[in-house]
Amino acid sequence: MFEVQLQQILDNPVLALSAALALLVGAVSLGRLVLSILTLLFDIFLNPGIPLDRFGAGQGSWAVVTGATDGLGKQFALELARRKFNVLLVGRTLTKLEAVREEINAQSPAAEVQHFQLDFAHPAPGAFLQLKALLEELTVGVLINNVxxxxDFPVPFHLESEERIHDIVEININGMLKMTHLVLPQMLSSGRGLILNLGSFAGHVPGPLLSVYSGSKAFVSTWSQALGAEVQAKGVTVEHLNTYFVVSAMSKIRKPSFFVPLPGPYVRAVLSRIGVRGGSNYPFTSSPILGHALANWAVDNFFSRQFWVMYSLTLHTDIRKRALRKKEREAAAVAKQN
Ligand SMILES: NC(=O)c1ccc[n+]([C@@H]2O[C@H](COP(=O)([O-])OP(=O)(O)OC[C@H]3O[C@@H](n4cnc5c(N)ncnc54)[C@H](OP(=O)(O)O)[C@@H]3O)[C@@H](O)[C@H]2O)c1
Structure with missing residues (x-):
């Protein structure tokens, strides 16, 4: 039966050509898929990336880390000090800045540490000018735009407060632009520097009900790619980190898993694989830890953009329902106490 059908196809030139084309397209698609997963595995397990001494590790250079008092920012600060950078911590809470500074002093006594208090949502008048003056005194090799x-939880755009919208835009977009504008000139004139920008899957796949955050991270992605191309020939590396969930106060996830690492392993993977794409298809973009790389690869290679946006809507709708129910329970408990 099968042989007869095959013979009928081969006897008809149009059908035979169509079948040959379909086979070719299938083979090319499969080949591309296999090649992309092999590249991902090579990147994650074998590609050493750009060494940090290219950016001044062990040579008196400074790493500037924003939002350095918690989560990923704190880990970047600790890890960069371990890897022989002096560290400037930028954050809004003085006591937390001092605590991180003490932790670095105890862990990496050879590293110099300074801190600068700055609320990116509501900077004090003249704060950026003061920071500019401080930065001009330092040789900055690395900028981590982490803040x-x-x-708070998924919310329809029209119900979000103006204040929260302002804060997200000021911190996630304008904070990053201002910090980069402060350090990039000296990196360009010294011909070396690394700028790491913390992006998010929410910028890669639009996140309904997290639309302002999602849009801000799409900005981080596009801007990083544009800037990366602009400055790479001048010795400055810009990398956008397409980050999936990491255990932190922001993610509200407390237990690590294969897809959700602790900040420590995530930051160590980032710093060991600078310039390595991992699961990302985009220029100047990286997903450098296996769980995130595979998630990034799956999103890029399976199903349509429409599918992933609608998946994200379903997920966030469910999270919103649970968050509202929790709020109701908490309000009821308070009312009972009074
Ligand atoms: N965790 C994840 O799953 C995840 C996923 C994708 C992308 N990211 C990105 O990774 C970055 C770090 O996230 P995270 O999870 O480490 O967050 P986190 O644990 O909530 O830490 C945020 C840090 O930013 C500081 N900060 C917040 N508002 C500030 C302000 N107005 N001015 C100055 N500093 C401020 C916080 O300071 P205080 O200590 O004073 O509060 C803290 O040091 C973010 O850009 C985030 O979008 C995270």
């Missing part, structure tokens, strides 16, 4: 905030 970021999101919505």
């Amino acid at each position: 970021g905030v999101s919505h």
